[in-house]
Amino acid sequence: MNMHIEPASQKLPITILTGFLGSGKTTLLNYILTERHGHRIAVIENEFGEVDVDSDLVLASDEEIFQMQNGCICCFVDVRNDLIDVMKKLLSHKDKFDHIIVETSGLADPTPVATAFFVDRSVADEVELDAIVTLVDAMHIDQHLYDPVLDGSDNQAVNQIVAADRIIVNKIDLAGEEALGSLEASLRKLNQTAPILRSSYGVVDLTNILGVNGFRPSYVRERAEILDIDMDNDHDAHGHHHHECHDSACDHPDHGHEHHHDHGHAPALRPHSHDATVKSHSFVYPHSFDGEKLATFLKDYLDERGDDIFRTKGIVSVANDERFFVLQAVHKLVDFRPDHSWGEDTRKSKFVFIGRNLDRDGIDRNLRACLAA
Numbered sequence: 138m139n140m141h142i143e144p145a146s147q148k149l150p151i152t153i154l155t156g157f158l159g160s161g162k163t164t165l166l167n168y169i170l171t172e173r174h175g176h177r178i179a180v181i182e183n184e185f186g187e188v189d190v191d192s193d194l195v196l197a198s199d200e201e202i203f204q205m206q207n208g209c210i211c212c213f214v215d216v217r218n219d220l221i222d223v224m225k226k227l228l229s230h231k232d233k234f235d236h237i238i239v240e241t242s243g244l245a246d247p248t249p250v251a252t253a254f255f256v257d258r259s260v261a262d263e264v265e266l267d268a269i270v271t272l273v274d275a276m277h278i279d280q281h282l283y284d285p286v287l288d289g290s291d292n293q294a295v296n297q298i299v300a301a302d303r304i305i306v307n308k309i310d311l312a313g314e315e316a317l318g319s320l321e322a323s324l325r326k327l328n329q330t331a332p333i334l335r336s337s338y339g340v341v342d343l344t345n346i347l348g349v350n351g352f353r354p355s356y357v358r359e360r361a362e363i364l365d366i367d368m369d370n371d372h373d374a375h376g377h378h379h380h381e382c383h384d385s386a387c388d389h390p391d392h393g394h395e396h397h398h399d400h401g402h403a404p405a406l407r408p409h410s411h412d413a414t415v416k417s418h419s420f421v422y423p424h425s426f427d428g429e430k431l432a433t434f435l436k437d438y439l440d441e442r443g444d445d446i447f448r449t450k451g452i453v454s455v456a457n458d459e460r461f462f463v464l465q466a467v468h469k470l471v472d473f474r475p476d477h478s479w480g481e482d483t484r485k486s487k488f489v490f491i492g493r494n495l496d497r498d499g500i501d502r503n504l505r506a507c508l509a510a
């Protein structure tokens with residue numbers, strides 16, 4: 138009798154989902170998690186901002202969702218090490234899923250995230266990058282691609298497009314055909330090879346983005362050289378590897394010596410930082426708000442300041458309403474609406490504002506003025 142022999146083990150595909158703040162990553166993720174596509178998916182999320190709002194916004198599902206919140210995944214060695222640790226945990230029960238999606242923060246450069254998987258041998262042996270999928274906000278991307286404040290310095294919105302294996306132009310409902318055409322032409326200049334798809338609310342044919350085997354390792358190798366990431370660490374028999382750390386942000390006591398970590402050390406990066414002018418401010422109140430006052434304040438404030446304020450999110454308790462309200466704003470576009478009931482959960486309100494020249498005290502004062510009497 139002929140026996141069909143399965144390959145010893147198939148590598149677990151990883152999709153890196155990236156895109157600037159507010160481009161629609163969580164929306165696409167929710168679409169993926171609720172679609173029947175035959176993949177069993179584990180999700181790793183990395184958020185920019187001290188207060189976690191995103192996990193409240195991801196729909197409950199059977200999938201496993203891991204939050205990583207102690208810093209940006211592309212900037213900090215510790216966070217990349219955490220990513221490797223989470224990955225190892227996932228790999229220890231990999232019978233439960235067959236695909237991993239890593240959602241980066243909206244300000245992350247996906248390249249150091251992608252390289253992190255190659256550096257730890259025990260992880261690298263078991264996973265493969267399927268694709269870097271970059272979402273583009275058809276309405277707002279221009280002001281970030283051509284951001285005059287960055288003028289020549291590292292622009293993460295550009296890096297995200299350059300690194301993409303698939304580009305999804307999202308929010309096509311907010312842009313005309315002509316604008317879409319010229320946007321796609323400028324995206325093509327930044328990335329000559331990635332297929333460009335279009336979507337509204339992340340609704341795309343998932344066979345075009347999951348399981349596509351579209352990753353170009355050569356690209357990451359080239360970029361790694363530019364970023365000065367050491368991808369050729371020697372691994373010893375125990376799976377440890379040794380190299381000198383070039384990362385000025387590395388506070389490991391062995392700095393300058395060889396590293397011996399159980400979980401290996403993430404790629405060494407040259408000092409790397411995001412647009413330092415962009416800051417995140419979080420506000421948490423144990424009180425309920427006057428919904429109308431708050432809606433009016435947000436609309437007026439973002440109307441005035443929305444060029445500098447890239448992203449606003451919140452979960453809000455509104456007086457005399459059983460439901461929690463979700464605040465979602467991208468620049469001046471504000472969406473504030475009721476969601477499901479608080480149920481047993483303790484009511485509280487949290488907000489995250491991300492942008493430039495934020496007046497923390499002023500925002501706090503204005504928000505407090507909208508509290509229910």
Ligand SMILES: Nc1nc2c(ncn2[C@@H]2O[C@H](COP(=O)(O)OP(=O)(O)OP(=O)(O)O)[C@@H](O)[C@H]2O)c(=O)[nH]1
Pocket residue numbers: 156157158159160161162163164165191242243307308309310311336337338339448465466467472
């Ligand atoms: N009109 C319109 N709005 C959209 C579309 N996709 C997403 N949005 C809205 O855009 C806002 C941001 O979407 P998210 O999915 O939270 O964006 P994100 O990339 O996860 O945001 P960050 O995690 O902050 O970077 C939300 O209010 C969404 O409802 C779309 O295709 N059209």
